[in-house]
Amino acid sequence: MKNIEELSVNTIRVLSAEAIQKAKSGHPGLPLGAAPMAYELWTNHMNHNPADPEWANRDRFVLSGGHGSMLLYSLLHLFGYGNLSMEDLKNFRQLGSLTPGHPEYGHTVGIEATTGPLGQGMAMAVGMAMAEAHLAAVFNKDGYDIVDHYTYVLGGDGCMMEGISSEAFSLAGTLGLHKLIVFYDSNNISIEGSTDIAFTEDVTKRFEAFGFQTLEVKDGNNLAEIAAAIEAAKADTTRPTMIKVNTVIGYGCPAKQGKASAHGEPLGEENVAALKEYLEWPCKEAFTVPQEVYDHFNEAARKKAAVEDEWNVLFEKYRKEYPDMAEKWDAYYNGYDLxxxxxxxxxxxxxxxxxxxxxxxxxxxxxxxxxxxxxxxxxxxxxxxxxxxxxxxxxxxxxxxxxxxxxxxxxxxxxxxxxxxxxxxxxxxxxxxxxxxxxxxxxxxxxxxxxxxxxxxxxxxxxxxxxxxxxxxxxxxxxxxxxxxxxxxxxxxxxxxxxxxxxxxxxxxxxxxxxxxxLTRQNLSQMQGSSKEALKGGYILEDSKKEVPDAIIIASGSEVELAVNAKAELAKDGVDVRVVSMPSMEAFEEQTAEYKESVLPKACRKRVAVEALSDFGWYRYVGLDGKVVSMTGFGASGPAASLFEKFGFTTENVVATVKSVL
Missing domain, CATH: 3.40.50.970 (Thiamin diphosphate (ThDP)-binding fold, Pyr/PP domains)
Incomplete structure (x- = not known):
């Protein structure tokens, strides 16, 4: 008989494998190998409250290796986050489900960040740790550490290969973000096989060079060893920590463990059965969890809630003793009135x-x-x-x-x-x-x-x-x-x-x-017709005297002045144009159809857009009858004024282009 901790770890493994198999899509390797470290962290070391997922002082956990999402979904289900049900696990990777292929922030309760592209979760975790450090410096008072939490991030060899992780961790080390703890799921396998074909560096030495404390868990299945490493990480109050956890990808599946094939494809029905046999899994029916496991996670969740209760008491005392800081806290979290x-x-x-x-x-x-x-x-x-x-x-x-x-x-x-x-x-x-x-x-x-x-x-x-x-x-x-x-x-x-x-x-x-x-490097004239209407994305800067203009010139940024100058020159030839400033296409598209018609009436098909960048996207406004004065290649080296002339961003060229569409 497995003890309750082993049984709980294996529950994460089996649920992950079953959901991936049912979907006939997914990545079982990471959940099977990393289940022990995730279980140990979430159950015994991480402060979080499933009953209040938005608790401000919760520890953050980011699964940077987002392909291993079933690891996270299994944890969220077992802890009772957002009532993520067994039915949700059965619908893994299905359209509209709460268990998409990669974790999506705002979609599933308990997900701290959308991850998928490897390495990005690592860098986002650094941002979270920076936020914690800053808010602690702003709000904490003697005896009132109301901002006091850790940021944990888990990723594997792929995350370590991506350059973004080195950029972020180099900065984290420089800043001494000691409440950042990185779990490196080291299994030496990537999609193409052994990581040795492209990745032989000593990651631990790299992190030492960044300024991290580095620890190693030799056996990724040893909960006591994992626990000791987490506590050692917390004990260092001057450096962030990287814990290298040596795991076996696809652990527990005899035909797959340690192999690249365990990474990104379902195990297969026979191999799921072999996994259950190897793990001495007690349940015959798929998607079945022993009641003692649910009881175990419920008890853990109850203890987590008690930690927040203690914080809430402290925070109420803080509010009374520091009412000005409490008001500031509310403004930070609810927004300032500008x-x-x-x-x-x-x-x-x-x-x-x-x-x-x-x-x-x-x-x-x-x-x-x-x-x-x-x-x-x-x-x-x-x-x-x-x-x-x-x-x-x-x-x-x-x-x-x-x-x-x-x-x-x-x-x-x-x-x-x-x-x-x-x-x-x-x-x-x-x-x-x-x-x-x-x-x-x-x-x-x-x-x-x-x-x-x-x-x-x-x-x-x-x-x-x-x-x-x-x-x-x-x-x-x-x-x-x-x-x-x-x-x-x-x-x-x-x-x-x-x-x-x-x-x-x-x-x-x-x-x-x-x-x-x-924004521009060069100085721009102040446009007499510019106004708060710019909030609408596009608006009439200078209008025609005619109900339907002879033509419309649309421009953004530095080219708006060109459009205004071209209007003045065209007027000398009896051509009456409207100038529309279009600082934001997106904001303009949010406006009503009536407003957009008032700015760009369909009755005027003679339109020219002017922008010193690619013309891509402008034809939605100038149509097949219009033209765009834009860049058609790369730039050149020379004074800005010379370049604008060389590439046709002159009053004369805009005038000629407008005349060509009349």
Whole structure:
């Protein structure tokens, strides 16, 4: 007879194998091998409360190896999270189920992050640990450690191979994030076979170089050894910890364990039966859990709830002793009211002279920071250029977790994922920044921002060929189209201060959508016709005197001035055009059909769009009869003014293009 802990571990294994087999799809290798470490952590060391999954001071657990999702679903079911039922496990990977192929934040109760692309969960966990450290520095008082929790992340060889994990853990070590504990499921197997064919480095030495405490569990089935490693990790109060746990992929399945075939395909009915025999599984019927196992997890859950009860008592005392801090806590977690700022005329004022929108953004960021103390973020070593430094906010560092200016170093990929982690944690409003051309490094993480409905703000400066002398390697062309193609992602490319104010308004008031601010390096004139209408994404900047204009010129960013100048020149020839500023296609598409028709009437098919980037996406507005003045290749090295002339971004060319469609 197995003891209750062995039986519980094997329950996780069997449920995982059965669900994957029923779906005829999935990855049994990780759940079978990692079940002991997950059980030991969740049952005996991790503070969490299934009855209150959103408890602010819970420990976070991220399954970076998201393909092993059945490990997590089995735990959530056994602990009673969100009433995740046995029927839900039976519907693993089925359309509309609560048990999708990879964990999805916001879809299944208890999932802390959407994971799938390997390594991203590792970096998001670093962001969560940074959030914990910062909030602890802000709120904790003597005798009141109301922010005091760990971030655990589990991944395997694939996560360690991905470069994003090295970027993130290098920063974590530099910052001394001692409440970050990384479980490395080391089984030396990947899809193509032994990891030796492509991965022979000493991962432990790499983590030592990062500044981590490193521990090793020689037998991944030994619960006592796993427990000792977790406690040793917690005992180090100066460094994050990586625990290398040596496991056997597909453990318990005689024909599959230790083999690549255990990774990403169902075991097969005969092998599931062999697994149960090897594990001495007591239940004959599939998807059956011994009652003593349920009782065991229920008792564990009861103890977890008691831990939160103790915290709640402490927090109520804290509220009474520090009412100002309690009010601040509520604002951090529920959001600040910025209406005083956004309703003021001063916020929407015009700049007194031409100004780069990156500079305008920096000024507005500091205005918002005054009323939103939980605004936190930074740049990938480009803050002076991105204009993202917040004055008097302090730098977040190992010696000052209270600072809100983050320094990510030259690590764009990790930066974006860490931003996701900050947003996922709760209590903070995060932003990240880099040059627009380097947004390519952030794209996979931005995609997850959108997928998770996270209101993370991306600040992308140096937005076009206006970068000039740095040449085509630094001049974005296709990047704007790429971000516009993302579902649930809002992009703003403003033409002046007023539109930049609108972009920031959109970004910091968003509850469930990321926003990108795409900003210029070069100075832009202030447009007389720009207004708060920019919040609608597209609006009439300068109108025609005719009910149906002779033509419509649509532009964004630095090219709006070109459109205005072209209108003036066309008027000399008796051509009366409307100029539409389109800082955000996404915001424009949210408007009513009536509003969109009022801006871009169907009766006017003679349209020209002007944007110093790819034309991809513009034909939805100019139609088959219209034209686009855009980039058709990469840029060049030279002064910005010379490049705009070379590539046709001149008043003369816009005028000629409009005349060509009349």
């Amino acid at each position: 209406s005083k700022l956004f309703d003021s005329e001063d916020y929407w004022k015009k700049a007194e002279k031409p100004e780069a929108t990156r500079s305008t953004s920096g000024s507005i960021l500091n205005e918002i920071k005054q009323l939103m103390p939980n605004l936190i973020g930074g740049s990938a070593d480009l803050a002076p250029s991105n204009k993202t430094n917040m004055k008097d906010a302090g730098d977040f560092s190992k010696d000052n977790y209270a600072g809100t200016n983050l320094h990510f170093g030259v690590r764009e990929q990790a930066m974006a994922a860490i931003g996701n982690g900050l947003a996922l944690h709760g209590g903070l409003k995060a932003f990240v920044a880099t040059f627009f051309v380097f947004s390519d490094y952030t794209k996979p993480m931005a995609r997850l921002s959108a997928l998770m409905n996270l209101p993370l703000t991306f600040i992308f400066t140096h937005d076009s060929i206006g970068v000039g002398e740095d040449g085509p390697t630094h001049e974005p062309v296709e990047q704007l189209a790429a971000f516009r193609s993302l579902p649930n992602f809002c992009v703003y490319r403003p033409c002046d201060r007023t539109e930049t104010a609108a972009a920031w308004y959109r970004a910091v008031t968003s509850k469930d959508q990321p926003t990108a601010l795409v």
